[in-house]
Amino acid sequence: MNRALVLEENAILRWREIPDAPVAGWYRMRIAAAGICGSDIGRGFGNGAYHYPLVMGHEFSAIVEEAPSGGRVAPGTLCAVYPLLPCGKCHACAKGWIHLCEHYDYFGSRRDGAFAEYLYVPESNLLPVSGRVSAEEAAMVEPAAVAHRGTHGFDVDEGFGTFVIGGGPIGILAAQWLRIRGAGKVVVGDVDAAKLEFARKLGFEAVDTSGFNHGTHGIHGSGFDVVVEACGRASTRELAIDCCARRGTVSFIGNPTEDWTLPKTAFSSALRRELSVRFNWNSLPRPDWTEVLDHIGKDLALKPLITARVSMADGASAFAHILAHDTFHCKTLLVNE
Template sequence: MKAAILNGLNDLEYADIPEPEPVGENPVLIRVGAVGVCGSDVLRYGHGKAYHYPLVLGHEFSAIVEEAPDSPHLSAGDRAAVFPLLHRHGDPMSEIGEYALGTGYDYFGSRRHGAMSERMWVPEQSIFRVPNDMPLTHAAMVEPAGVALHAMLKVQIPTHATALVIGAGPIGALAAQWLRILGCSRVLVADIDDRKLETMSRLGFETIDAKTGDTADLARAATDGWGPQIVVEATGNPKALIQAIESASVQGQVVLLGDLSGDLHLAKDTVSSLLRRELRLYGTWNAKVTPKGRSEWDMVIAHLGRDLHVDELISHVRPLGEAPAVFRRLTDRSIWYNKVLFAVAAEAQEEVRTS
């Protein structure tokens, strides 16, 4: 079968690889519907962050069930999103359903071959069915939407809350939408990218052009000097995290959603202000997919296409065979992009052509 396989630094090849082998309990053979490009994929490609080579990238993906020999709940043709983390049985955190907080786990597209391929075997437990009329590109957004939801569920949203999201990329845009869904009266979004800010404006958000001044100053000016009660840092830029801390109101909450791109130095005055304002800082990682039927991923699927909008965030959908060229352009930033996906299955390619 065909796959986009990373052979080394900046060396991605679209080539034939062996058919996959069953994995996990009640393995299900799937055809990959669509697969998204995460920022971590770009780091693995262009910055040497892969665990090993060769590696098939891709952990944000949708699927069409091909065979489910041991499952009475799945049928050929069912559409699904697939949770990419394979927890280790016997791990204490996994035993209480906190798979992402466990140790010794496996991971599609990171520690083992992922979804930039035509077919995969996945454990039945990893399958989350979606409506059969949901576009496969939208179903591939369940994973990042789940990451954003998990982060936003960390905070307590007070009455008439104002929130600020720093970063209007896909994760920041999803976080902003979740804050609105979860009850924030006002959500501001800051970025330096005009096109991403335009997208957020079309989605009904107030925007802050961070090119025009210090984000913390602009956020306070937009809130009568108080600052937002909730601030989400969604860029991974160390400077933006400092701005997030400086933006927050008294007893504000700051969510660290972006994975930092470098070391962070906090000045003594910043730490003193953090203490005296009694800020709460939240770390967040991945999503919680238990209990099945009432998990964060189930909540994402219920809201997709209703009040959670992903189509506006998708800037490029290309065939998987173009992956080597696409990754080169993403790495050298020769194209503008927001969310990039590959349409793998013929059904996904047809949906893109007719949309």
């Protein structure tokens, strides 16, 4: 038997029994904790689901309940679970870029996910975690890995001024990675006073980006060496290009929420600064997930980002609070007691 928070149709979530759906050779996992992602809001409440009914939930930790015969992960093992199921046949898969697979499946979007009691998962998606990592932290590995993807692969050093636009969970995690990578200055920008306050509590300089004046920021007063855009609005993408220093890097993580036209003058100015632009998508088990697992509880703090814990069965109320904006939240976790 299995129970899940089922998205019956747009904006209708119901906790109910669902058929247990074993897959031969996969593990039966008991979900420990699952985070609500910003994308779940659009998916569940903005007509963004692939199909109905759907069980959402792609940021999660789970405990092995039953291993398939020959399985190498023992019952009782706490795992962070990589949510993407690659086809294994396309060009991207052949290159090892499974996160860019052309025909992927995905827990919590294309197929049922983790807002449930149980889920069947293949061994290749299980990342067992060590004893110092809690189930709640293990559920935060996915967003931390997405933030890692957008902040690695380019130079950062102590002489660097870095700027993260967007003070949501991904932005805060990106700021942590830039600090871990040794950036001398890490600034978080947002227009929401509560998010700025939260970023300050975590030790970051935080600035209100409404009416932000580009050229005068960063370490050299001529912009930031690295700008990570973790918001997805047209204005924040333009700001990212605008406030990047000469020969700097702009790294886009934020899912776009609207079209964006880059004015000719802004494009010309970007050419004259020889900006590098990176687009980032999702995360890879290696290095993104393994890096997160190495840093959790040392210099990567995930617990402070968890601002609400709600029982899985009451998941609909957690979504209602997020939609109503009635309390500040960074990451809400749904947990199975």
